[in-house]
Amino acid sequence: MTIDFSLSPEQEAIRQLAHDFAEREVKPRAAEFDRMTNPADCFPWEIYEKGNRLGFNKTIIPAEYGGLGLGELENCLVVEELSWADAGVGSTYFVHALNLLTLEDVGTPEQKKQVYSAICNDPEDRFFMSWPDTEHGVAGDLAPRDFAAGRVRPRPLSPADWMTQQTVPRAEQREVTTIAVEDGDDWVITGMKRFITSAGRSKLMLVSARKGAESYDLGGRGWFIVPADAPGVSIGHVEDKMGQRLMQNAEVILDHVRIPKGQELQGFFTRPRTRGGDVEVAAVFTGIARRAYEEALGYAKTRYKGGAHIIFHQAVQALLCDMAIKVLTARLLMLRSAWQNDRHAGMTGHNYMAKIYCSDVAVDVTNKAMQVYGGYGYMRDFPLEKLVRDARLGPIYHLTNEMMLPLLTQWLSSMDTMY
Numbered sequence: 001m002t003i004d005f006s007l008s009p010e011q012e013a014i015r016q017l018a019h020d021f022a023e024r025e026v027k028p029r030a031a032e033f034d035r036m037t038n039p040a041d042c043f044p045w046e047i048y049e050k051g052n053r054l055g056f057n058k059t060i061i062p063a064e065y066g067g068l069g070l071g072e073l074e075n076c077l078v079v080e081e082l083s084w085a086d087a088g089v090g091s092t093y094f095v096h097a098l099n100l101l102t103l104e105d106v107g108t109p110e111q112k113k114q115v116y117s118a119i120c121n122d123p124e125d126r127f128f129m130s131w132p133d134t135e136h137g138v139a140g141d142l143a144p145r146d147f148a149a150g151r152v153r154p155r156p157l158s159p160a161d162w163m164t165q166q167t168v169p170r171a172e173q174r175e176v177t178t179i180a181v182e183d184g185d186d187w188v189i190t191g192m193k194r195f196i197t198s199a200g201r202s203k204l205m206l207v208s209a210r211k212g213a214e215s216y217d218l219g220g221r222g223w224f225i226v227p228a229d230a231p232g233v234s235i236g237h238v239e240d241k242m243g244q245r246l247m248q249n250a251e252v253i254l255d256h257v258r259i260p261k262g263q264e265l266q267g268f269f270t271r272p273r274t275r276g277g278d279v280e281v282a283a284v285f286t287g288i289a290r291r292a293y294e295e296a297l298g299y300a301k302t303r304y305k306g307g308a309h310i311i312f313h314q315a316v317q318a319l320l321c322d323m324a325i326k327v328l329t330a331r332l333l334m335l336r337s338a339w340q341n342d343r344h345a346g347m348t349g350h351n352y353m354a355k356i357y358c359s360d361v362a363v364d365v366t367n368k369a370m371q372v373y374g375g376y377g378y379m380r381d382f383p384l385e386k387l388v389r390d391a392r393l394g395p396i397y398h399l400t401n402e403m404m405l406p407l408l409t410q411w412l413s414s415m416d417t418m419y
């Protein structure tokens with residue numbers, strides 16, 4: 001068996017298509033949408049419609065339904081290129097792909113047909129999916145917005161709290177408070193999700209909910225295909241984000257939303273059952289890091305200071321070389337994980353590694369690129385400050401990198417070799 005690191009002609013063609021689109025349609029307008037003061041104005045439908053017409057929301061849908069019939073690796077190439085131009089656009093496509101990958105892995109043939117056909121036959125080509133899972137969390141906790149606004153005060157932690165470190169009563173330890181109750185042939189779902197990507201812009205959602213009042217653990221959780229226009233679904237607060245503003249994030253409110261039982265995904269409770277989208281996140285942050293490196297390299301070759309172009313200063317060389325090594329390493333890990341996923345190798349640990357590493361690299365590389373720019377890096381009419389803001393999301397969303405550590409450690413401890 002040989003190892004070949006080159007892209008196939010088909011893979012190179014889709015990468016080039018995405019890059020040309022990103023260069024022509026996304027990059028020139030990203031700063032303009034990023035600066036809109038109302039977060040609801042930042043979502044550029046004109047860009048997304050064109051991307052969808054090229055098939056970027058259908059890459060992994062099988063050709064028999066009208067999709068491009070490509071794999072996760074090809075989708076990651078698209079997401080990386082789009083994120084190179086704007087990470088919010090890349091993230092919108094990553095979350096959409098997360099839904100499709102989940103359906104591909106655990107959906108029934110009927111569910112796949114229903115969703116794929118709806119996306120491929122959408123007359124407006126505006127079909128995105130959302131993944132409403134995150135909630136405020138523990139039921140008895142303080143609402144962070146009230147806390148930040150000074151409307152509530154936290155209970156002071158006592159010495160006994162520090163001894164036990166169990167400050168939340170068992171009955172309130174539910175991570176998922178949204179509940180799905182059986183009613184005849186239907187599920188009736190009630191709850192509230194927050195931070196949800198594309199909420200208010202998507203047409204279909206995969207929603208998580210506790211099945212029945214008594215279930216606490218992940219095993220008691222179900223996932224349901226919910227149309228965004230179903231009676232009882234509404235959108236709450238639209239988040240005003242620090243970065244990645246071209247993706248929309250908002251609360252999703254579910255008030256006795258009734259869906260047929262056939263809309264429940266079967267057997268999907270834990271991440272290892274599906275590819276999980278981690279490597280798609282890795283593609284977003286590889287794209288940001290690569291862009292920051294390219295900007296810094298270009299700047300270092302043109303900026304003249306201290307008797308020479310700054311690329312001749314050894315300290316600047318150290319920054320550039322460190323950035324280049326990390327971008328290439330991140331990309332190799334990301335592509336290798338995607339390649340394994342397409343072979344259903346069950347290598348979930350590599351996906352966790354890719355998410356953690358590529359998001360950390362993006363934070364590091366954008367900061368170093370800002371350093372290469374000196375004072376101009378801090379100015380809003382230069383590209384670095386946006387890249388720094390966009391990159392900072394990586395270690396936070398789709399599980400924080402800290403939250404991924406137990407998952408990665410569990411996988412490492414179950415393997416004879418990490419290769």
Ligand SMILES: Cc1cc2nc3c(=O)[nH]c(=O)nc-3n(C[C@H](O)[C@H](O)[C@H](O)COP(=O)(O)OP(=O)(O)OC[C@H]3O[C@@H](n4cnc5c(N)ncnc54)[C@H](O)[C@@H]3O)c2cc1C
Nearest residue numbers: 095131132133134195196197249396397398399400402403
């Ligand atoms: C822009 C954006 C887009 C998002 N899109 C979506 C989406 O489409 N769908 C969706 O469902 N969610 C989405 N999220 C939610 C995201 O996945 C969560 O914000 C993330 O998982 C962290 O959860 P949290 O915000 O509740 O932080 P918290 O859980 O409150 O974490 C606070 C801190 O505590 C640490 N911490 C918490 N628990 C542990 C633990 N067990 N061990 C160690 N450290 C811990 C964290 O690492 C962090 O440092 C999005 C978030 C953002 C910001």
